[in-house]
Every structure is written in C-alpha cells, then in structure tokens.
Amino acid sequence: MQQEIIDWFETGGRDLPWRQPGFTPWGSLVSEFMLQQTPVARVIPKLDEFLTRWPTPAALAASPSGDAVRAWANLGYPRRALWLHACAVTITEKFNGQVPSNVDDLLSLPGVGPYTARAIAVFAFGGHEPVVDTNIRRVIARHNQGNADQGPPSTKRDLEAMAALLPTPDLSPAFNAGIMELGALICTARNPQCEICPIARTCAWKNAGYPEHVGPKKTVQKKYEGSDRQARGAVMKILREAHRTVSTSELNDCWPDKAQLGRAISGLLKDGLIELVADDSYQLPA
Incomplete structure (x- = not known):
C-alpha cells in the first residue's frame, strides 16, 4: 500500500507551491494556516501575496495584526490571521525568527494544533511523524477498516492508525503527502474514483461491496447563507x-x-x- 501510494503521488500529485524545492518553512506554516477550511484554488493567489509582503516571521511580526487581517481578505475564518500574526511574534521572540522543526515546539505556537504541527514537521523539515487530516482519515477508514465514512475525529486514535502505516523515515514524508492527495483527488467523500485508485485492489471497503457506513458520522457544517x-x-x-x-x-x-x-x-x-x-x-x- 505505502509504495503504491508513493509511486502514484510522483506522477498523480498536483504541482502546488508548497511542494516546490526551496519553499521555506515559514511559507509552509502560512500555507497550512490558509488551507484550514479553505480550498486550494483560493489559497494559492493569497499565499503568494502574503509571502511577497511578509517573507519572514519577523516581517509579519513588525506589522500591526490588523494588516494581517486585512490581507486575509475573503479566505474566511479571519481569526486564523490573528493566530498567524501571533505565531510570527512568538517565532521572532522565542525562536530567533526561525520556524521550529519539532512537534512540541510547533505545538507551543498560537493557533497550531496536532495536525498543523505535524504537517510542518513533515512537509517543511522531512520529519518522521504521522500527519492526519480528513482526507487521510477517509482513505484509512475505507482501505484498512472497510468503512464508508471516517466518522468523528479522535486525535489519539487517528494518529495511532496513521503511525501504524508509516514506512521508513526517508519515505514517510512522501507517503504522508501521497495518502493525503489520494483522499483529496481520488478517494473523495462523494464520488470515489475506484477505477483509477492505485490501492483499490487491497481496499477493504471495495472488496466488501461498498457497505453503508455504520456508526456515528462526522458533523455536517451548518449552511453559510444567512448565518x-x-x-x-x-x-x-x-x-x-x-x-x-x-x-x-x-x-x-x-x-x-x-x-x-x-x-x-x-x-x-x-x-x-x-x-x-x-x-x-x-x-x-x-
């Protein structure tokens, strides 16, 4: 499963800014904040504008937090802009302006939770950590557990399930990114493309005949209009x-x-x- 996902990701993964060689850890942190509950297509242009204006944590820390909120524009959930500004201040004052590389230090930053800390440790620094988002949870639920839906999240359970799948340290960043991409593009919530999935042959859900989900379901967000x-x-x-x-x-x-x-x-x-x-x-x- 791991090597099949890594091989697929090499040719099937999207060409995204944060996957380019030389993309900075600060850029990775900013992108992770922006990608929380916001589609990739909306993030890319704002990410470029943001990093052009504030290429380092110190540059953002030197600006008023209101400037970060204004630059956030229509990305939604603007508290993320305040947290990102607070992160920049903490990184500048506590970490000499350098984004920390280990999970515990990253978790000490304002607004950084278990997913974001591990994503930065893995994707910016090549760390050997399990990264878990909704897409990864869906792939694991279907392929390994035979469930149609991933159900409500549980940080401890979800991290343990992903940690059990990690390959060797040199391959784990590619595997983390690949399984996430697989869930985003192929093993989607509503229309999974099993016919082109690289791990369909060993998928427990597919092999069981696609049974309906049994058990608690994840919370559905309330509609935005009029809210x-x-x-x-x-x-x-x-x-x-x-x-x-x-x-x-x-x-x-x-x-x-x-x-x-x-x-x-x-x-x-x-x-x-x-x-x-x-x-x-x-x-x-x-």
Whole structure:
C-alpha cells in the first residue's frame, strides 16, 4: 500500500507551491494556516501575496495584526490571521525568527494544533511523524477498516492508525503527502474514483461491496447563507475595505437583521478581530 501510494503521488500529485524545492518553512506554516477550511484554488493567489509582503516571521511580526487581517481578505475564518500574526511574534521572540522543526515546539505556537504541527514537521523539515487530516482519515477508514465514512475525529486514535502505516523515515514524508492527495483527488467523500485508485485492489471497503457506513458520522457544517458567520463576514468586509474607522450607522447598513448584526459585532470584539474606538466607531486591530 505505502509504495503504491508513493509511486502514484510522483506522477498523480498536483504541482502546488508548497511542494516546490526551496519553499521555506515559514511559507509552509502560512500555507497550512490558509488551507484550514479553505480550498486550494483560493489559497494559492493569497499565499503568494502574503509571502511577497511578509517573507519572514519577523516581517509579519513588525506589522500591526490588523494588516494581517486585512490581507486575509475573503479566505474566511479571519481569526486564523490573528493566530498567524501571533505565531510570527512568538517565532521572532522565542525562536530567533526561525520556524521550529519539532512537534512540541510547533505545538507551543498560537493557533497550531496536532495536525498543523505535524504537517510542518513533515512537509517543511522531512520529519518522521504521522500527519492526519480528513482526507487521510477517509482513505484509512475505507482501505484498512472497510468503512464508508471516517466518522468523528479522535486525535489519539487517528494518529495511532496513521503511525501504524508509516514506512521508513526517508519515505514517510512522501507517503504522508501521497495518502493525503489520494483522499483529496481520488478517494473523495462523494464520488470515489475506484477505477483509477492505485490501492483499490487491497481496499477493504471495495472488496466488501461498498457497505453503508455504520456508526456515528462526522458533523455536517451548518449552511453559510444567512448565518451569523455570514453576518460577521459582512462586517469584516466593510472594515477591511475602509482603511479607517467605521461608524455604527455605517455597519447598520451592511446587514438587515439587527439582532444578528449585534451578535456578529459582539463576537468580533470578543475575538479581537475588531476594536471599538472613540465616537462609537470600529476598526481592525492596531
């Protein structure tokens, strides 16, 4: 299974910026933050803009956090921009401006969880660690466990399942990337392409006749249209584009449901994504 995935990845993997020789560990960290819950096609142009403006952690740390939030634009979940800025400050102050290479140090960075820490350790530094995302969990659930769906995540269980599959240290980065790519392109959630899958011959789910999933299913995200998240996005759009303080009356025009707008503003203030300034106006964090 491992070698079949690695061989397929050499020719079937996408040509992505973070897979290019010489791509920096800082670039890998930025890309991992951006790729959380955002499609690759939307990330690539913003990643290039971000790294051109802030090519090092020290460069971002020297800018106001609000600049990072503004540059985040429409990537969504803008708290990631605040966490990334906080990461840059911590790396600059605690790690001499160099992204750390081991998992424990990476986990000490703001906003970095088990997946992101291991992804950077493996993909930026060639570490021998199990990387687990939704795509990898799906491939393991189908190929090794015969389940149609990966079910709710469990960090301990999922890491153990992936660790058990890791090949030798020299091959584990390619295997981590390859199995992730296989889940993203071939072993997809809705339309798996078993006819061209490199490991279909040994897939327990396929060989069992594609049984329906039994057990708890992963949580389905609520729709965006009309949600509090969309209201938050409308407020953030006004503030990103204004390059000045924005009055409450201006914000009142950006969303029809005033109760929902109030919740959005309160939540953004609590998260540190906006600040209340004089004369009942708001701005991005300074």
